[in-house]
Amino acid sequence: MYRTHILVCGGTGCHSNNSGKIREAFEEQIKQKNLQDDVLVVGTGCFGLCAVGPIIIIYPEGAFYSGIKVEDVPEIIEEHIVKGRLVEKFLYHEKALGNKPVKALSDTNFYKKQTRVALRNCGVINPEAIDEYIARDGYQALIKCLTELDPQQVIDIVKASGLRGRGGAGFPTGVKWQFAKNQNNDTKYVCCNADEGDPGAFMDRSVLEGDPHAVLEAMTIAGYAIGSHQGYIYVRAEYPIAVDRLKIAIAQSREYGLLGDNILGTGFAFDIELKLGSGAFVCGEETALMTSIEGHRGEPRPRPPFPAVKGLFAKPTILNNVETYANITQIILNGAEWFASMGTEKSKGTKVFALGGKIVNTGLVEIPMGTTLREIVEDIGGGIPNGKKFKAAQTGGPSGGCIPAEHLDIPIDYDNLISIGSMMGSGGMIVMDEDNCMVDIAKFFLEFTVDESCGKCTPCRIGNRRLLEYLDKITSGKATMQDLDDMEQLCYYIKSNSLCGLGQTAPNPVLSTLRYFRDEYEAHIKEHRCPAHVCKRLIQFKITDKCIGCSACSRKCPVNAISGEIKKKFDIDQAKCIKCGQCIATCKFGAIIKE
Amino acid sequence: MKSIADIMAIRDAMRSHVGLRDNADAEKEIHIVVGMGTCGLNAGARTVFNTLVDAIEERGLAGVRVTRTGCLGNCEDEPVVEVHVPEKDVATYKNVDAAKALEILNNIQA
Numbered sequence: 001m002y003r004t005h006i007l008v009c010g011g012t013g014c015h016s017n018n019s020g021k022i023r024e025a026f027e028e029q030i031k032q033k034n035l036q037d038d039v040l041v042v043g044t045g046c047f048g049l050c051a052v053g054p055i056i057i058i059y060p061e062g063a064f065y066s067g068i069k070v071e072d073v074p075e076i077i078e079e080h081i082v083k084g085r086l087v088e089k090f091l092y093h094e095k096a097l098g099n100k101p102v103k104a105l106s107d108t109n110f111y112k113k114q115t116r117v118a119l120r121n122c123g124v125i126n127p128e129a130i131d132e133y134i135a136r137d138g139y140q141a142l143i144k145c146l147t148e149l150d151p152q153q154v155i156d157i158v159k160a161s162g163l164r165g166r167g168g169a170g171f172p173t174g175v176k177w178q179f180a181k182n183q184n185n186d187t188k189y190v191c192c193n194a195d196e197g198d199p200g201a202f203m204d205r206s207v208l209e210g211d212p213h214a215v216l217e218a219m220t221i222a223g224y225a226i227g228s229h230q231g232y233i234y235v236r237a238e239y240p241i242a243v244d245r246l247k248i249a250i251a252q253s254r255e256y257g258l259l260g261d262n263i264l265g266t267g268f269a270f271d272i273e274l275k276l277g278s279g280a281f282v283c284g285e286e287t288a289l290m291t292s293i294e295g296h297r298g299e300p301r302p303r304p305p306f307p308a309v310k311g312l313f314a315k316p317t318i319l320n321n322v323e324t325y326a327n328i329t330q331i332i333l334n335g336a337e338w339f340a341s342m343g344t345e346k347s348k349g350t351k352v353f354a355l356g357g358k359i360v361n362t363g364l365v366e367i368p369m370g371t372t373l374r375e376i377v378e379d380i381g382g383g384i385p386n387g388k389k390f391k392a393a394q395t396g397g398p399s400g401g402c403i404p405a406e407h408l409d410i411p412i413d414y415d416n417l418i419s420i421g422s423m424m425g426s427g428g429m430i431v432m433d434e435d436n437c438m439v440d441i442a443k444f445f446l447e448f449t450v451d452e453s454c455g456k457c458t459p460c461r462i463g464n465r466r467l468l469e470y471l472d473k474i475t476s477g478k479a480t481m482q483d484l485d486d487m488e489q490l491c492y493y494i495k496s497n498s499l500c501g502l503g504q505t506a507p508n509p510v511l512s513t514l515r516y517f518r519d520e521y522e523a524h525i526k527e528h529r530c531p532a533h534v535c536k537r538l539i540q541f542k543i544t545d546k547c548i549g550c551s552a553c554s555r556k557c558p559v560n561a562i563s564g565e566i567k568k569k570f571d572i573d574q575a576k577c578i579k580c581g582q583c584i585a586t587c588k589f590g591a592i593i594k595e
Numbered sequence: 596m597k598s599i600a601d602i603m604a605i606r607d608a609m610r611s612h613v614g615l616r617d618n619a620d621a622e623k624e625i626h627i628v629v630g631m632g633t634c635g636l637n638a639g640a641r642t643v644f645n646t647l648v649d650a651i652e653e654r655g656l657a658g659v660r661v662t663r664t665g666c667l668g669n670c671e672d673e674p675v676v677e678v679h680v681p682e683k684d685v686a687t688y689k690n691v692d693a694a695k696a697l698e699i700l701n702n703i704q705a
Contacts, residue, residue, distance in 0.1 A: 003648050003661070005615055038645075059616045060660050084631040084663030124616055134602060135609030143599055257596030264599050 002040040004081060006030075007057045009123065011046030011209055012202065012241060013363075014053040018070065019043075022054055025073040030081075039081060045210015047123035049110055051362040052092060057123075062104040065090040095360065095382060110361045113380050115342065117350045118166075118326035119366045122210030127245050130252040133213040139258055141332035142217050145224055146266045154225040155181060158328065160336035162348035167193055167284075167321030168396060168425040169501075170347070170414040173328075176318055179308035180226040183316035188228035190219050191312060191319040193289060194235035194242070197281040198397025199448060201428030203352040204322035206364050208235065208242035211326065212249035216272060218328035220259065223270040226318060231272040234289050236279050246274055281398075281452035285500045286319045288454065299456045300500035321426065323352055343369030347413030357394075357430035360385050370411040373403055377431060388433035392516070396425025398445040398452075399505035401512025402438070421512040423505075437534035438517040439524055443471040445509040453502065460503030463494040467507060474521060476537040477528035484521060488514060533594040536579045543570050546591035553583035553592060611652060624658045625703060626679040632666030639692060640674040646693040647676075650700055659703065678703065 008014075008023040026041045047055050052066035056076075063086055065076065072090060079087045091101035094108055102108050116122075125132040133139070145154050159174030180188060192215060196204040208215065219231045235243055250272055253259040261269045275293045282288045283298040290312045292298035311317025327349060331339045340348045347369040353376065356362055360382030367376060373393060377383065384390055392402040401422035403410070410416050414424050432441065446468045455461045470487040473479040491507035498504045514521060523529050530538040543553075543562075547569045554562035554570055561577040564570030572583075572592075584592045597605075629635070629644045640663075647661050667675045672689035676699060679685050688699055 001648060001652050002612070002615070003644065007616065057616075061662050082631075082636075083633070083665050084629075085665040125613060131605055131609050132613050134605045135613040137606070139602055140606070143602065147599070255596075256602070257598075258602075260596070262596075264597065264602065266599075 002038060003060075004039045005059045006039060006041045006081075007044050007059070007123070008041065009045075009047050009053060009055045010043035010127075010241070011050070011053075011122075011206055012239075013046065013050035014055055015241060017054045019054040021070050022056070022068055022073060025070050026056075026077070029073060029077050033077065033082070035081065042126045043128070044125065045122040045127050046119075046206040046364055047105060048114075048119070048364040049092075049105070049108070049361060050364065051360065055105075057105060061086070062106065063087075064092050064103065064105040064108070066092045110363070110365070110380055110382065113371070113375055114366050115350050115368050116366050117330050117339075117342075118207060118214075118323050118352055119210070119364065120330070121214065122206055122364075125211070127210055127212055128248050130213060130249070130256060133211070137333060138213055138329075139217055141329035142220055142224075142258070143264065144332055145221050146264065146268055151181060151225045151227065154221060154332070157332060157336050158225075161331045161339040162336075162343075162346075163324065163327055163331060163339065164347060164414060165321060166323035166327070166351065166426065168399065168423060170424060173320060173324055176308060176320070177222065177225055179306070180228075180316045180318045183309060185316050187230075187313075187315045188226055189312045189315055189317040190222045190226070190228045190231040191290065191293070191317055192219055192231065192233040192235075192325060193284060193286065193319055193321045194233055194239075195277050195284040195289060196236070196239075196322075196426060197279070197284045197452075198399075198426055198428040199445075200354060200356040200430045201397060201426050202354045203364065203427045205239050205242055206354075207322050207326050207352075208239070209245055212242075212245045213253070214329055215246075215322055215325045216249055216253055216259065218325035219272060220263070220270045221328055221332065222318060222320070222325075224268055226316070228318075229269045229271070231270065232275050232293055232312070233272060234275045234277055234283070234293055237276040238279050243274065243276065250274070280454070281448070282454045282500070282502050285502055287500065289319065290317065299454050300502070302499060323427070344411060344413045344416075346415055351412070351424065351427060353395075353427045353429045355381050355429050355431070358384050358388065358433040358436070359431040367412075369413045372409050372411055374408040376412070376429070377408070381431065384431065384433050388435065391432045391434050391436060392438065394422075394430040394432065394441065394445075394509070395428065396423040396505075396508070397428045398449045399423065399501065399508055400425045401508050402432070402441070402516065404516040406516075421508075421515050423508070435532055435534070437475075437530050437532040438513040438520050439471065439475055439530075440532075440534045442509045442513045443468070443475060446471060446506065449502065449506040453506075457497075457499040457503060459494045459497040460499070460506060463490060463498075464503070464506050466490060467494065467510065471510070474524045475530070475535040477524060477535075479525045481522075481525060484514075484525060539579060539594050540574060541572050541577055541579060541581075541583065542593055542595060543572060544591050544593060545569065546589050548589060548591075550588075552586050552588070556582050556586040558582065611655075623681055624660050625681070627659065627661045627699075627703075628664050628677040628679065629661065630665070630667040630673055630675040630677075631663040632670075632673075634666055634670035635673040635675065638673040638690075642693055643674045643676065643691050643696045646696045647700065650697055654700075654704070656700075656704070 163173045164170040288300040307317045549567040561573045676688045
């Protein structure tokens with residue numbers, strides 16, 4: 001019996017910050033102290049507060065240590081493990097409490113407003129140990145389905161829970177399953193969309209890395225419900241940790257008889273295969289994803305027929321996102337009413353968001369539907385760093401839009417976000433402050449979709465390219481007001497004529513920034529000015545009278561654009577300046593400005 | 596291949612193992628603190644600590660948490676054990692050994 005568990009985060013953020021080495025150091029030094037029978041070192045999935053990683057948590061105290069380096073390991077072992085004293089300097093310091101140390105992760109503001117359903121095991125169990133998953137009621141939902149419920153009852157529970165697809169579009173999951181069940185066909189498929197491609201989104205990745213069995217169990221339940229015996233997980237090869245843990249989890253499940261010909265002796269057969277995608281964004285679109293699994297080039301096909309009727313290999317197929325599956329086991333175990341008690345009228349349960357951008361607590365959060373954007377940004381996210389002002393939050397990635405400050409108090413759910421011109425999307429949330437140019441943001445997302453357009457249909461392939469050219473014209477100050485109107489028309493044309501979701505939503509970032517920040521577009525066009533001082537072709541760097549003539553900037557300038565006499569004001573040659581910003585970063589006197 | 600009964604057995608066996616990581620109800624739990632500074636350790640606090648943890652596991656006591664702390668200040672009384680029962684005064688026991696530790700547990704159970 002271990003008296004102490006040291007949990008070391010093994011999510012992608014902490015992992016790339018050397019948490020693997022930290023875990024090894026703990027294991028090695030625990031052994032040196034001959035404590036290996038008392039202290040267990042566990043690698044877990046993401047704890048959520050990625051901004052202060054690498055994170056470790058020591059139980060039973062629940063002490064939450066952040067920003068740990070390999071060198072810190074001996075001190076933690078000596079102080080905490082041997083002497084039993086909290087190491088205060090490594091505890092997380094909450095800014096909202098005047099930088100006071102907080103003992104447990106659950107005591108932080110970041111954590112208090114969260115409700116963890118899909119992430120319930122992330123950062124708690126070792127994702128590579130099936131027994132730990134079972135200890136947390138893992139596979140109980142599957143046993144309940146196989147022994148107590150018939151397939152229709154399972155679907156009825158999922159329907160009654162009000163669960164909607166977490167991939168972004170929000171289609172009711174139970175209804176989708178019902179369509180597939182109603183198809184009379186011996187061969188059906190259950191697919192999992194783990195091709196998370198939005199810039200800044202890492203929800204599905206974290207679920208797969210932290211709790212892979214939850215997805216396997218839910219897919220097996222789905223197979224039982226619709227009458228399928230084969231599942232596929234389409235996961236991107238760029239998620240090596242997720243892929244490894246899925247492989248381990250599948251092998252363990254097969255060994256335990258939780259996947260295979262005769263699951264737990266009940267006679268039900270189901271197996272799951274991994275398919276690795278190569279990272280094409282369009283393969284996150286359901287028909288393109290299935291085409292890719294079939295071994296063809298990942299291009300979308302027209303709907304109808306919908307996948308539930310004619311999907312993978314032309315058989316009835318259901319395709320759900322990772323986070324959707326992660327909710328299923330909890331719905332079966334706790335009941336539809338429990339799930340439906342969380343959230344808003346039409347959006348039940350919780351939603352995981354990946355918080356990023358200009359926010360203090362970058363990381364992974366799970367909140368009940370109906371939480372306001374203000375609560376996410378200010379309370380959970382800890383606000384905007386460096387005393388800057390909130391400008392907008394971008395949700396839904398390249399398919400979504402931005403939510404400006406005036407809508408900070410809107411309760412977040414599927415329908416509310418659509419009504420203000422954004423969308424839930426898979427859950428990426430990028431916060432922007434006053435230093436972000438909204439035209440530049442729209443351009444960034446459009447560059448992404450232009451790169452990722454598969455080229456099958458013309459509106460998307462050529463329309464988006466033309467759209468990007470308009471934006472380029474605007475950000476270089478050469479556009480006219482007529483261009484702005486034409487651009488808006490083009491957006492609607494692309495939306496209504498593209499074949500798949502990628503093209504149909506590609507103009508959304510442009511439309512939503514136009515809706516809320518038209519004045520910024522007009523400033524670029526009419527005044528040839530970028531209000532946020534971002535668009536390089538519309539700004540100049542200038543040295544003010546604060547300059548003391550130290551020459552630090554001129555030595556740093558990569559193109560030798562800055563010259564002057566020592567102890568006198570320096571000057572920037574505008575013809576040479578490439579606006580890289582290195583001089584501003586170098587100047588200790590704040591003497592260089594953008595205008 | 597496992598049967599349903601096997602899965603249930605794994606769950607029951609592993610529950611207290613993973614349960615150590617659940618401190619959602621920490622405030623409602625009985626909390627036993629063992630002083631394990633240099634003084635306590637030399638006086639045999641580790642034996643006391645291990646005895647407590649093993650006995651709790653053996654008796655299947657839920658809602659009792661054993662943690663260690665540093666020196667509590669009165670080194671001549673070590674090993675010192677504090678018992679925090681929610682909404683009650685803290686009880687402090689001195690010169691605890693394995694036998695006394697079990698007695699303390701009996702008291703808590705009673």
